[in-house]
Amino acid sequence: MIKLKFILLFTILLVLHINGLDQIKKDKISKNVFNRLGTDLNNTLNIDDQIKLWIFFNSKDYIIENKQSTTSTGQTQTPSNQYKQIQSITGVNDDSIKRRSKRSINKKVPIFDETDLPVSEKFIKEIINDCNLNHEILSIKLLRKSNWLNSISIITTDKTIDSNDKSSSSSSSNENFQLNKVITCISNKKFVESIDLVSKLLNPQSGQDEIKEIRHHRFENSKNNNINDFNNPISKLLGHVKLLSSVQDDSSTIKYDKSFYGESFQGISQTSIDKLQRLGYDGYGLKIIVMDTGFYKDHDAFKHLKIIGEHNFIDNTNDTQEDPVENEDPRYSQNFHGTATLSVLGGFIPGKLVGAAYNASYLLAKTEIVEGEDTVIEEDNWIAALEWGEKLGASIISSSLSYQLYNYPEMNGKDSHLTKAANLAIYKGMIVVNSMGNKDYSIFGAPADGENVISVGAVDSSGRYAPFSSIGPTADGRIKPDIMALGVGYYIALSTSRSSFSSVDGTSFACPLVASGIALLMQAHPDWNTQQIYQAVLSTGSKASNPDPYVGFGVFNALGAYNFRPSVGDCYSTGCSNHGICCSSQCQCAPGYYGKQCQYKRVECGYRCQYDFNSICQSNNLGPSYTCVSQNDTANAILNQDPFSILFCKKSDNPTSTTTTPKPSTNFGGLIRIVISL
Known part of the structure; x- marks a missing residue:
């Protein structure tokens, strides 16, 4: 009888445990985690010896009010003191504040908001200390922190798998058991909002991938000796070019033709x-961040x-250059x-190669690993680099890195973590220029799907x-790419x-060409906001x-x-192109249109x-559908709404939505919104 009671009690507890785990699956663990590890976390799987996870938090443990307040030491803080305190806490420098x-997009909002505040160190320590359950079998390590997404990335490493025997079933079983416990421990924390995989892709450098083709027959060494002192200021270099040029109208004017640009002239x-x-x-006065695989800074160009700053997000050093390998x-x-890509942006050897933004200042971020014929692409490095550059x-x-990590229905401008970060960068006053990728009819990459991301x-x-x-x-039917270039x-x-040069194919090189031109545009119009720049670029393209x-x-x-x-001005003065209505000074577009003034028509789903992505078009009995959803997304499979009219205003506070003016999220539990501005 005692044994029977014990078995019954054990069975009840097991059922409760499984039911509890199922609830956690639904509420906190993403479908990507289940797709990666299996639909049942209790299964034993043959999985890799390393898995990277995003952990998203639902609050931040900072409270800063827009009035006189008292610190923990009893000192009274004025808004001015609080402003300096916030700047110190966030690490946002003066140049970033001026740009913001x-x-x-909305100059009426505060300079700082919740997304600038650091991720809670208390939460991080609790995750690492409490959930590193058996570090002799499976260890967890903190990798990246994203203030904007209120998240961290961690890596789990199986320490029991011998390098010569990664297929051991007992090792895999131990690792999976420990991983289940880790995920369960994390998801049970009240401050944890959700858990997702850090998207990772091996991108082979062949065929139609990001480096389409390198033309070996055009390898050559520079024979241009016009510039002998590259350490001089750019103005002095240009003066030297003027004196050396034999094709000027006069000795004081550079003739901006092929004699100056050399082989760069066609694209320019x-x-x-x-x-x-x-x-x-x-480009003078502009700071440009370039995120890529690494940079040979010793090149003559x-x-x-x-270069005012650089960071290697792979090795956590401040050097983005690798030593060249002989005969590689x-x-x-x-x-x-x-x-x-850097040479397209800002290279400078007059008569041979010139990047248009040669007088800008550069931040270099190494975010991708090249391993033989593969490039390892991990989104947390890209997001960390973006936040780093924005602060500076x-x-x-x-960014000539196209992250083809998501399913097509997720390429809607708001789902991918990369696009969410890009949207916030634009909200904070940055222009994001991203390559579309070289996959022709296959899927293009994030964050190129962002509404105000300029995809090339x-x-x-x-x-x-x-x-x-x-x-x-x-x-969701928006036109991409936005713009084209050589x-x-x-x-x-x-x-x-x-002194080596070559010719290459790929959207990787069209992207920095457009970015260099936009740098000149921003230099010419220092007061244009990100939406105005986006509007100017699209409205003047050859197929506008x-x-x-x-x-x-x-x-x-x-x-x-x-x-x-x-x-200029809100929609009460500019209107909504007869495709929307003005709500709280912003256009609320009919479903078939998008843009600041609802001026762009969506592409009908079909x-x-x-057929290209084996998904389904959202059903709409009242007109065309513009939204592609996955076959399993029954909740969004039907939307009966007239795509050409809108009858009422609706509010959206989602920071990563595709509304005209995204706003930072205010759902961080105990945080009081910062409203101190310049």
Whole structure:
């Protein structure tokens, strides 16, 4: 009888445990975790010896009020003192504050908000100390902190698997058992909002991937000796160019043609960037962050470059350059991709290679690992680099890394962690320029799906669509790519030596070309906010009147964007293009339209959703559908709404939504919103 009671009690407890775990699955553990580990965490699986997890928190343990307050030491704080305290806590520098005050979408909002405050160290310590249950079998280690997403990334490492026997079933069983306990421990913390996988991708550098083709027959060494002292200020270098040039109209004026740009002239002139440079713009005063695989800073093209900061997010050092490997295939060099993109942005060897933003200041972030023929792409490094650059005052991010980590229905401008971070960067006054990727009809990559992210595709020298360039639209029907630029046969600095160059194909190189032109545009219009810049770029592209998911709004026109006059004021004065209504000074667009003034029409859902990605179009009995959802998403499978009219205003406070003015989340439990502004 006692044995029977014990068995019955054990059975009841087991059922309660499983039911509790099922509840945790639904509420806190993402489908990605279950897809990765199996639908039942109690199963024994053959899984890798390392797994990276996102842990999202639901609060921050800071309380800062917009009035006189008393510190723990009894001192009275005024708003001015609090402002300095907040700046010190967040690490946001003066340049970032100035950019936020000038460039942010809504200048009426505070300079600081909850997203700037650090992730709670108390929560982190509790996770690491309480949930590192058996570190001899499975250890957990803190990797990254994201203040913006209120999250951390951790890595779990199986310490029992011998390097020569990773297939041991007993080791796998032990690891999986411990991993289940770790996930359960974390999810039971009241301050934990959710758990997700850190998306990771092995991106082979071949065929139609991010480096489309490197033309070996065009490898060459520089024979240009016009510039002997690259350590001089750029103005002195340009003066030297004027004296050496034999094709000027006079000795005091540079002729911005092929004699100056060299092999870069085709891309520069196709986008009319040369015409902005004739007006005196060169990126001066702008900070640009470049996130890539690594940078060969010793190349002759960079001897003039103002590198004001760098960080290696792979090895946690302050050096983004790897030593060259003798006889290494340059495509598989850690320095290759970053060196190439940086040279398109700001390289400077007049007569050979010139990047338009050669007089900007640069922050370099190494975020990806090149392992032979593979590049290991992990999203937490990219997000950490973005937050780092924003704090240091970067105005533009050039990212030629397309993260094809998500399913197509998730490419809706708000679901991916990368896109959420990019949306917040734009909200804080940064311009995010991202390559579309080289997957042609396959999925394009995040964060290119962000509504105000400027996603860049590739064309050839005649302005024709490059067949490898990834196409749109987004899952919610927005036009992507946004803009196009030369990405076929682009001349770049090669990381094999200080004086090596080559030609390459890929949207990776169209992206920094557009970013360099936008740097000049921002220099020319220091008071334009991020939406106005986005509007100017799209409204003046070569296909602005007839955009499509292949080439977006057409080839970038820097001079046209410079001369554009973006709308000023709220929707009560500018209207909503007859496709929406004005709600609280912002346009609320009909479902078939998007944009600040509802000026862009969505692409109807159809073949691409259903056949390219094996998903379904949202059913709408009242008109066309513009949304692609997964086959299992029954909750969003039907939406009966007239896509061409909107009858009432609705409120949205989601910071990563695709509304015109995203707002930072205010759902951080005990935090009182900061409202101290300049």
